[in-house]
Amino acid sequence: MALVAAESFGLNPDRIHVLIGDTRYPYGNDSGGSTTAASVCPAVYDACTKVLAELQKQAGVQDARGPNWLEACKKLGVNPLVVPGQWQEGLSSSGVGGVQFAEVEVDTETGFVRVNKDHLACRTAAWS
Numbered sequence: 001m002a003l004v005a006a007e008s009f010g011l012n013p014d015r016i017h018v019l020i021g022d023t024r025y026p027y028g029n030d031s032g033g034s035t036t037a038a039s040v041c042p043a044v045y046d047a048c049t050k051v052l053a054e055l056q057k058q059a060g061v062q063d064a065r066g067p068n069w070l071e072a073c074k075k076l077g078v079n080p081l082v083v084p085g086q087w088q089e090g091l092s093s094s095g096v097g098g099v100q101f102a103e104v105e106v107d108t109e110t111g112f113v114r115v116n117k118d119h120l121a122c123r124t125a126a127w128s
Contacts, residue, residue: 001044008048010066039087047085054081 002016009016019025020040055072056064058081064072103117 001040004041004044005048008045008052008065009069011069042088043085045085046088047083050083050085051081054083 001018001020002013005011005016005018006013052064055076056062059072059075061068061072061075102115105114105116106112107114
């Protein structure tokens, strides 16, 4: 979520503080790796797109991203921007999975295992 927001605003991810996983915050889906990204990030992207447009409008700045972010935000004063973010069709899929595998050689007499090649591949598939 921080990466989606950072990219949307042209900021470094360390400038984004994500608040999630606390009962004081609104209800959200269960957190479980790829399911969290697929279920929450489309709404984060939607909210970031809307808030950026509203910030640019209220601050009178054509592009409030990156180096212009701080100055544009200062023009708002103490009035926060609040926009709803909604899950967007087409920005994610269901049934996402990952895989890791290795090519190994096993000595059947000694039980010694040697890794010939390791493959760290993350494959995404939409299950129908």
